[in-house]
Amino acid sequence: QALEAACAESSPTREWVxxxxxxxxxxxxxxxxxxxxxxxxxxxxxxxxIFAHAANECLDETQSSVRVPYSWSGTEVASDDTAxxxx
Numbered sequence: 001q002a003l004e005a006a007c008a009e010s011s012p013t014r015e016w017v018x019x020x021x022x023x024x025x026x027x028x029x030x031x032x033x034x035x036x037x038x039x040x041x042x043x044x045x046x047x048x049x050i051f052a053h054a055a056n057e058c059l060d061e062t063q064s065s066v067r068v069p070y071s072w073s074g075t076e077v078a079s080d081d082t083a084x085x086x087x
Contacts, residue, residue: 020054021047045071 014037018030028036028047035041036048043051052068059066 016058017051017054020057021050024050024054026050026054 014033015030018026018028018033021028021033026047028043028051032041032043033051036043049070049072052070055068059068
């Protein structure tokens with residue numbers, strides 16, 4: 001997954017990305033983020049986009065060429081919008 005690769009490429013930890021996403025309005029918990037990154041659960045597109053934005057903000061600071069795609073960009077590999085109704 002691009003989000004996990006971005007965290008490995010630069011310095012943002014999962015906790016940092018989660019805190020940034022939380023400040024942007026994400027309502028997914030840290031354990032849910034870990035489960036998503038491990039491929040155990042799916043997240044709604046809106047929540048994935050908030051995490052992508054948070055990770056990309058950190059990547060901007062490190063001048064990394066890696067970017068986490070948004071769900072609407074057409075490069076999202078796994079999109080399961082049905083997960084939104086499961087929460």
